[in-house]
Amino acid sequence: MPVVSKKGYIYTVREGDTLYSIARRLGSSVEAIERANHLFDPITDPGLIFPGNVLVVPSLSETGKVTYMVKSGDTVSGIASRFSTFIDLVSGVNNLENPNLISVNQRLIVPVFIYEIQSGDTLSSISRRFGIPLSNITKANQGRPSSQGDLIWPEFHLILPLPTSRNIIVWTPLPGTRIVNNQRIEGQARAFEANVLHQLRDANGTIVSKERFTMADEGAPEYGKFTSTLPFDRTPTSNTGELWVYTRSANDGSIQDLVKTKVYF
Known part of the structure; x- marks a missing residue:
């Protein structure tokens, strides 16, 4: 089961970003980001990214939980909804004193893990294997540059929400x-x-x-x-x-x- 053990970051591309600048900031490499997000033909020109693209950025050395990088306009409510969990839980595991006060570039632990797509996988088979609703997987991966419905690519790093309750x-x-x-x-x-x-x-x-x-x-x-x-x-x-x-x-x-x-x- 190719679950990614290295720490991953969920990062939204901003104006002026390059793969090199993102990799340097988050301890990754251009090549690792390209593989994790399948930034290749026939989806895109190699390495091409646009503002608003949501990338999984794999760390080259750290292990640990997946971290979401807060972007402009984010709220804890919106982040919780994206990953099919609860405001209370996101606030609690991150020790947020006021969930209404988060800032751009703030790093929040989110209840997800990363799965590396294997040859023969489909979103439906992944949903059944892990017991995670397909709708939750789709919502968590919105904005990914190479996530196109049921079309997925080997080595692509898929975001999978963990089951949670409010508490x-x-x-x-x-x-x-x-x-x-x-x-x-x-x-x-x-x-x-x-x-x-x-x-x-x-x-x-x-x-x-x-x-x-x-x-x-x-x-x-x-x-x-x-x-x-x-x-x-x-x-x-x-x-x-x-x-x-x-x-x-x-x-x-x-x-x-x-x-x-x-x-x-």
């Missing part, structure tokens, strides 16, 4: 991960008394890892970081399943803020 994001494992016994989980949650619960189910409904809880390092209203593991209590009965991460209501114990991540066994 929870799971950073690890990513959708499409092959899960093993004692798989590590990492995420952030805005949870009452910092309590976060999880379980693992296969596609037949068998509970492979029963409900367990962990604690974030901060409770609500902060988005605390949490880690845990998934010990297998039963052998999976199918090849696919879902990781559930959630909280429970203090009033009636019902599941709240459920995030489902498609995984494989």
Whole structure:
């Protein structure tokens, strides 16, 4: 599964930008940006970019989460909508004191990951493999110079939104991960008394890892970081399943803020 592990930046081209200036600013190279965005024939003249083009800029050395570079006219609401998530979550994971105050060139962590297109891929097959709605993928990649409907190119770096709720994001494992016994989980949650619960189910409904809880390092209203593991209590009965991460209501114990991540066994 060719998920890109290097840190990526989502950058909107401005007047006067060149691939060289963008690469120098973000620790990339002209060649890496050209490959990640398929800036080649027959889509465009090699390396040709225009103001408003949305580029994925791969770092040559850094690892980490995908960072969105704020452009003129952006709002947290608009950024959250583009990546099919919530204003509260974008504000919380970036520690924004006032979500109405963001500035051009500000770097915001966004709940997405980058997938490198392989020969034979289609947007529909990618949507099914990762359990991410096709409409969410399309919206996240609007403005990409080589994203043209269902026409995609090998080595193109596709932006894939992570499943989230208003109060929870799971950073690890990513959708499409092959899960093993004692798989590590990492995420952030805005949870009452910092309590976060999880379980693992296969596609037949068998509970492979029963409900367990962990604690974030901060409770609500902060988005605390949490880690845990998934010990297998039963052998999976199918090849696919879902990781559930959630909280429970203090009033009636019902599941709240459920995030489902498609995984494989």
